[in-house]
Amino acid sequence: MADESNDLQLEAPAAEADADAPRHTIAVVDGNSLMHRAFHAIPPTMTAPDGRHTNAIFGFVSMFVKLVETFVPDGVICAFDKGKPRVRMEMLPQYKAQRPPMDPILHEQFPMVKDLLRTMDVPVCELEGWEGDDILGTLARRGEAAGYDMLLVTGDRDMYQLVTEHVNVVSTRKGVSDVSIMTPESVDDLYHGVTPELVPDFYGLKGDTSDNIPGVPGIGPKKASALICQYGSLDEVIAHADEVKGKMGENLRAHIDDALLSRRVAIIRTDAPIECDLASAKFPTFDPETVRAAFSELGFTGMTGRVLALAGASAAGAAPARAFELDRRLDAPALLEALRDAGEAGEWVGLALVEPADQGTLFEPELSVWASCEAGAGQLNGDAARSLLVHALENWRVASGDVKALMHAVYPVDSSLAATPDEDGRPFDPA
Known part of the structure; x- marks a missing residue:
């Protein structure tokens, strides 16, 4: 057609x-x-x-x-x-x-x-x-x-x-x-x-x-x-x-x-x-392999699974199931450095949202995410979590049990919301 x-x-x-x-x-x-x-x-x-x-x-x-x-x-x-x-x-x-x-x-x-x-x-x-x-x-x-x-x-x-x-x-x-x-x-x-x-x-x-x-x-x-x-x-x-x-x-x-x-x-x-x-x-x-290649060329790795699922196609080629060892807990600076190295090396980065009910707050819950790679795992909150998600979905190979939830956390967004700046006023840049 x-x-x-x-x-x-x-x-x-x-x-x-x-x-x-x-x-x-x-x-x-x-x-x-x-x-x-x-x-x-x-x-x-x-x-x-x-x-x-x-x-x-x-x-x-x-x-x-x-x-x-x-x-x-x-x-x-x-x-x-x-x-x-x-x-x-x-x-x-x-x-x-x-x-x-x-x-x-x-x-x-x-x-x-x-x-x-x-x-x-x-x-x-x-x-x-x-x-x-x-x-x-x-x-x-x-x-x-x-x-x-x-x-x-x-x-x-x-x-x-x-x-x-x-x-x-x-x-x-x-x-x-x-x-x-x-x-x-x-x-x-x-x-x-x-x-x-x-x-x-x-x-x-x-x-x-x-x-x-x-x-x-x-x-x-x-x-x-x-x-x-x-x-x-x-x-x-x-x-x-x-x-x-x-x-x-x-x-x-x-x-x-x-x-x-x-x-x-x-x-x-x-x-x-x-x-x-x-x-x-x-x-x-559509042909799943053709679509997979087109999305990969654009860097939309996090979106591929959702698109292929529309046709009932397996997303296994886009994000293979795997488990990361969580015996090494990293603090935020060390975690960001490890994620940067893993992402730039083309390794899979694991991401999962923390459910608001688990955050123990009476106020509007801030965004919180667990992130992991071969070097270890840790948790990021607020602006750091949002900036990580934006950068990861745009640039890295992301493995997650719910990629859709990750994207909904930062996309779609209103026009007033851009990439969240870091403390120096710049958008998140793992480099």
């Missing part, structure tokens, strides 16, 4: 499915949205053995794996923007014009993550001049009509307009770990009466500063939802504009054209000419 081209060139479903047939689930990932969130959530100090930056890719893959572990979709597709958003710029020339250029460190990781997705046999969909949002919208409606339940994975709230009984948005709200599942009911609750089909009307009034969509000056989210709930739609708000009092009414009457244009720009297109056979988007279908 893997496609060597950037666009997935397969046939679209030709007919609607039998309403009584069981519905399979397909997840469509907004690649640009998740890559941006991952980049700002994980420090850019993370690199592959050959020096390439990998922080956005690592965060993206972490979210991808969590998605599959949580929802177990029958298929996964990933969509990306390609070129300038011509479709919307034709309507609104200043669309997204205020955004600064993409950070070069992030930019260089997009071809790498697409290659990694193809290695995992995940279709990559992109179409010149179209945004990933419109590809998600198109596939959502095609999939729903063909009898699939669709999961749209994105951080963009304007995608809530696509939500139906069989199309849900998995919304990343904060960092890369906090997500919510948007249903028609939850969209209605979030916007205080604005249903999914009225989300474009909502944006028509309030605009969207992040995309340079003007809306109506002085009308924010609360006023926009109140007006729509009172009158029923943007068209009805405009029809009753003379009834809206004060400055808000003046702005509304003066910016009717802006409101209508903003609604048009905010509508997610569902007619992108993308060719994609949803029935072929099965996951997992």
